[in-house]
Amino acid sequence: MRLESLRLCGYRNLQEVQFTPHVGVNIVFGDNAQGKTNLIEAIWMLTGAKSFRPGRERDLIQKGAAQARVEGAFFAQDRHQTAAITLGDKRGVQLNGVEKKSASALAGSFCCVVFSPAHLSIVKDGPQLRRRFLDGAICQIRPQFITALYQYRQALAQKNALIKDLYKNAELYDLLAVFDEKLCQLGVRVYQMRRRYFAALSNWAGQIYSGLSGGRETLTLCYDSVFSGDEQALDAPQLQQLYSQRLQEAKKDDLRAGYSTVGVHRDDLRFLIGGLDCRLYGSQGQQRSVALALKLAEGYLLREFIGETPVMLLDDVMSELDPSRQNYILNHLEDAQVFITCCDRAPIEQLLTGRAFYMKSGHLEPCGSEED
Numbered sequence: 492m493r494l495e496s497l498r499l500c501g502y503r504n505l506q507e508v509q510f511t512p513h514v515g516v517n518i519v520f521g522d523n524a525q526g527k528t529n530l531i532e533a534i535w536m537l538t539g540a541k542s543f544r545p546g547r548e549r550d551l552i553q554k555g556a557a558q559a560r561v562e563g564a565f566f567a568q569d570r571h572q573t574a575a576i577t578l579g580d581k582r583g584v585q586l587n588g589v590e591k592k593s594a595s596a597l598a599g600s601f602c603c604v605v606f607s608p609a610h611l612s613i614v615k616d617g618p619q620l621r622r623r624f625l626d627g628a629i630c631q632i633r634p635q636f637i638t639a640l641y642q643y644r645q646a647l648a649q650k651n652a653l654i655k656d657l658y659k660n661a662e663l664y665d666l667l668a669v670f671d672e673k674l675c676q677l678g679v680r681v682y683q684m685r686r687r688y689f690a691a692l693s694n695w696a697g698q699i700y701s702g703l704s705g706g707r708e709t710l711t712l713c714y715d716s717v718f719s720g721d722e723q724a725l726d727a728p729q730l731q732q733l734y735s736q737r738l739q740e741a742k743k744d745d746l747r748a749g750y751s752t753v754g755v756h757r758d759d760l761r762f763l764i765g766g767l768d769c770r771l772y773g774s775q776g777q778q779r780s781v782a783l784a785l786k787l788a789e790g791y792l793l794r795e796f797i798g799e800t801p802v803m804l805l806d807d808v809m810s811e812l813d814p815s816r817q818n819y820i821l822n823h824l825e826d827a828q829v830f831i832t833c834c835d836r837a838p839i840e841q842l843l844t845g846r847a848f849y850m851k852s853g854h855l856e857p858c859g860s861e862e863d
């Protein structure tokens with residue numbers, strides 16, 4: 492999959508941008524606040540998803556302008572295609588010239604994986620962000636996971652509401668068993684789908700991390716859940732039985748806390764480098780490398796599902812990485828079209844095949860250092 496051309500009009504600070512990227516690596520460099528992330532974000536918008544940055548849709552439209560337009564031509568599913576989005580006045584979405592109701596209709600046509608500095612929080616911050624990353628990645632390739640997760644969350648919310656009601660009405664106590672039974676079934680489904688994805692993710696992330704670190708470091712991913720490592724091989728009925736047992740054991744704690752303290756809603760991932768937890772002991776460069784390895788692994792798993800490599804959008808990925816890690820990103824992400832933003836020209840010197848562009852005050856120009 493590759494982006495063949497992009498045209499932007501009135502998108503954030505990018506008044507008028509037209510460019511033809513390289514099929515391999517594209518470096519977009521420039522000082523801070525010139526529009527590099529805006530460009531990455533505009534490419535991402537063609538996937539039909541919401542921006543990966545917080546904010547409202549109208550923030551994407553250039554201040555003072557009535558509308559923003561993103562037009563892309565891309566090669567996917569063995570054919571040349573086009574997508575266009577107009578935001579603001581006369582909003583509209585077209586895919587291959589056909590009018591669509593909303594941007595979500597573009598989903599699945601043009602696929603990207605994005606790394607932005609905010610993704611460092613997967614490694615650095617709380618378990619919720621790690622679960623969100625894992626669940627989001629699974630949802631892209633297993634639509635049935637969306638239903639299982641939704642049903643689990645609903646049952647959990649009902650059980651939590653019941654636990655609160657029990658303070659006022661102890662007679663409702665027996666109802667807990669009804670919700671627990673539902674949670675066991677749904678919890679095991681969620682667990683098994685996460686676990687399957689996790690196995691493939693850890694394999695890819697480990698390989699990518701090894702490449703990034705030049706084979707000097709080993710990344711191991713751990714999945715912490717209701718079940719111990721030995722128990723993961725059990726079949727669904729056995730897991731449900733164990734799950735039920737764990738919920739039973741947690742009952743007192745649940746009533747004291749006022750919510751359900753055990754279940755797959757508390758699952759977490761750990762990233763070990765040389766046996767040490769990267770969240771607690773990792774350097775800035777190691778944490779960034781782990782976050783990047785996870786996002787690239789997500790991309791390669793998406794490739795197995797859609798049959799072609801998604802476009803990799805890597806925003807501000809080079810900071811804190813030594814030249815050998817930068818070299819891996821620039822020259823070893825095989826079979827992928829990659830967009831990399833950075834503030835200085837140094838990575839261009841290392842680029843073997845690709846093209847560099849200079850971004851200044853929302854204007855993009857090729858920087859004349861092309862090598863093919």
Ligand SMILES: Nc1ncnc2c1ncn2[C@@H]1O[C@H](COP(=O)(O)OP(=O)(O)OP(=O)(O)O)[C@@H](O)[C@H]1O
Nearest residue numbers: 503504523524525526527528529550551552553554
């Ligand atoms: N709707 C908008 N209209 C006009 N300008 C905007 C709009 N939204 C954002 N900007 C401006 O775009 C500028 C560039 O932002 P961007 O995040 O792309 O910078 P960057 O080149 O990636 O910088 P850094 O290297 O610091 O990450 C910012 O100065 C911001 O004020």
